[in-house]
Amino acid sequence: MDNQEYNSIVSFIWGIADDCLRDVYVRGKYRDVILPMTVIRRLDAMLEGTKKAVLTMKKQLEAAKIDNQWPALCNTAGQAFCNDSPFLLKDLTSRAKKQTLEADFKAYLDGFSPNVQEILDKFKFRDQIKTMVDADILGAVIDKFTSSDINLSPDPVYKDAEKKIVKLPGLDNHGMGTIFEELIRRFNEENNEEAGEHWTPRDVVELMADLAFYPVEDQIKDATYSCYDGACGTGGMLTVAQARLLTLAGRRGKNVSIHLFGQEVQPETYAICKADMLLKGDGEEAEHIFYGSTLSLDGNPSRQFDFMLSNPPYGKSWKTDADKMGGKSEILDTRFNAYLPGGEELKMIPRTSDGQLLFLLNNVSKMKTDTELGSRIIEVHNGSSLFTGDAGSGESNARRYMIERDLVEAIIALPDNMFYNTGIGTYIWVLSNKKEERRKGKIQLIDATNMKSSLRKNMGNKNCEFTPEIRKEIVRIFLDMEESDVSMIFDNSEFGYWNVTVERPLRLRVFPEREIPEDTFKKQSELDSVREAVANAPVGTPLDDWDAFAKATKLKKTQLKKIRPFITETDPHAKEVEGESDPNLRDSENIPFNYDGGIDAFIEKEVKPYAPDAYVDESKTKIGYEISFTKYFYKPVQLRDMKDILASLKELERESDGVMDEIVEGME
Structure with missing residues (x-):
């Protein structure tokens, strides 16, 4: 036909x-x-x-x-x-x-x-x-x-x-x-507000399939493979992935089969996906499509997969799932909690307003480790997954977990307005637990934001697409590990940093003449004795040394703690209070892992020249990871030379000569 x-x-x-x-x-x-x-x-x-x-x-x-x-x-x-x-x-x-x-x-x-x-x-x-x-x-x-x-x-x-x-x-x-998918596509175009929730544009899906299979094309054998999508929508990614693998295997004379697995939480899109499988004659595959939330009711808790492609919901609350799992702070699911080599727990639970990273962690938990091919994950996210969350947060810990396990091969920035219901920037994550040698310990960033072809007619927010030629070029850049204005390769450590708390000693000057409020102590007798001790401190007791003054009064620590706010002020010229920092002078610094000399060198070079008494509270140091495309690919707008600006102004003056006279004459 x-x-x-x-x-x-x-x-x-x-x-x-x-x-x-x-x-x-x-x-x-x-x-x-x-x-x-x-x-x-x-x-x-x-x-x-x-x-x-x-x-x-x-x-x-x-x-x-x-x-x-x-x-x-x-x-x-x-x-x-x-x-x-x-x-x-x-x-x-x-x-x-x-x-x-x-x-x-x-x-x-x-x-x-x-x-x-x-x-x-x-x-x-x-x-x-x-x-x-x-x-x-x-x-x-x-x-x-x-x-x-x-x-x-x-x-x-x-x-x-x-x-x-x-x-x-x-x-x-x-x-x-094919016909059923085309009907779905037309209905999605008719109702664009819904389309992006469960339908990823075919050109993006094709690129994702390319990134899943082309890098391991020469490793495909006469075997059975599995492909999984934990947010499968109508199943488009699964069917495209199936077609791509069979095509590549056919070119190489390999006899392969592929089993499709998916899960979908929206009832109608689940029905469409399952029906599509039945319509194609894939009765067994239809039984592999599960209904319900992947986060709180995983349909494949014990399975592992060769390939995983997904476009999970981003910017969407997962609070309902969190509640079903016992509440955010009580989630013990091993997909979202890990342990560092030293035994320290690494909680990777993001804020409940956005659960997209949980879908990626779900896929990571299903990677095969005992096969030559391992597993490959291709997943679309918005920018939040790259940089949202401070050091020690669930989002940052998730990035730390994936990067320190050396799972991230590449991240590709897509053009704006590629999807039907959003114009925001999106990114394709490429993960593998069996990296080829040249990629080990490295992450490739590809800026494809300007690699697009305009649509003749917008489809919702979508106003551009990837042509086959553009897809081929993006895949080539990835496969060649090319370094250029749109492709950069970094060591994993480039994206890590220490978040350190920089303290300054507390310095207090004493003003013994100041009034201690009546309600400071329950008993009047205790208040009177404290006031007397402060007023009668030995002559010569230094007022710029709180420790010395406190000792001279012979008051109890609990009494000194109550009166100190009333009789002291911070003074940069006073002596340090032993063991105490000034919370008003507290600061934090993000120090890159790659900073020459590490934390100590950073404090010596960047902090102590301005605050010689500064020190780091090591008990509060946290590790964070974030990835910023802007940092590496931002190109500042070239400002016009001042001579050009002045020349333009003079030209405008010449062009306007006599205009005012003509206006005045016309009014007369």
Whole structure:
């Protein structure tokens, strides 16, 4: 089947919405009917040839009083699904009465096997039946989908009884998947605000697949591989990844297979993904798609995968997940908590307003360590994952964990406005736990923000795309580890720093004549004795030395602590108070790991020339990691030379000569 025939089918189905649903549904709701009906008709068409055999088997199973009939019925149907109702979809077109049609259609839907029932439930398709019946359009919709002008069956439709002249070619599983994806794409374009939540632009997905497979192309063997997406949406990344691996393996004469795994929290997109797998004939893969939150209800807690591609939600609260996991401070999940070599716990729980790094950590926890290939992770994030969070925070600790384990191969900055529902900057993370030798201990940063092609018409926020040529160039830069204005390579240590707390000694001057408030002590007698001790301090007791003055009064430490705020002031010329720092002079410094001489050298060179008495409280030192593209790729705007500016001003003066005179003359 060629593209023209594909487009013809898509246009026909798209036209059903305009013909039947226009006055009943708003345009954004067409998908609620068209997508599940497309699934139903395709499944129905695939079951037509075995319908009689399935019904015969059902009678036999009932006679034998076998309860779980589905395995045998699906086996008889030759599919991963079946329908044991007495109807085919085309049988319902003759049901003229609305009541009869509604009852029969519901019976028909109830006849599908449990894997299809789950899809229908997540689509909430039964909720649409009442609306269609009341509007008297259910029969029209069924008629359209079973029309002789469209063929969603894998078998061709012939013009002649001898079956020699093909009227409509058969639609194989790959072709059906292509059509279904195109319908999804069109609906997403119609409803751009939703699209970005579960649909990554195909050009970005293609680049991600390139980055997943091309670097290990020569390591692909005759084997079975696995690919996982913990935020799979409609499953587009999984299907593109599958196609890319099979293509590369085919070029090298390798016989490979790939198992797809995914998880999705949105019910409709989960249904679309699972349906897409069934429509392509991937019944086993459909069982690998799990429903629910990857964070709080991981569907693959013990599995590991060869390849992982994902576009997790960013800037989205995960507080509900945190609550399900016992509250943010109580999360013990080993995916998000690690231990340093010395045994120190490294908590990697980010703020609840943004959980995207948790999806990346989830993938890291599923990396294979006992294979030659290891695992490769390709994931899209916004800038928050690069730099949000101070040293010691969950975000910084997550970056520390991945970088110190030498998992990050590259990070690629994408152009703005690449996605449908956001114009903000996005980045592709490339991770591997089996880096090639030249990449060990290094991270490549690629600035692809200007590598784009403008769209003729915006698609929501998306106004540009990656052409195949641009994708090829980005992959080339990555594979060659090229260093240029848009590609830089750094040691892992470049992104680490110490956050140190710089203290200054507390220096106090004493003013014994100042009043100590009446309510400082509970007993008047204690207040009187304290006032007397302060007033009668021995002559010559230094007032610029709190320790000496305190000792001279012979007061208790608890008493001195209460009165000190009233009789002292900080004074830079006073002597240091032993063991105490001045909180008002406290400062912090971020010292790069690569600073020559480390923390001590930094304090000597950068701090002590301005504060000779400064020192570091080592107990408060923390390690942080952040990655700043601006730091390395920012190009300041070239300012105009002053001579050029003056010349322009003079030119403007010449051009304006006589203008005022003309205005005045015109007014006269």
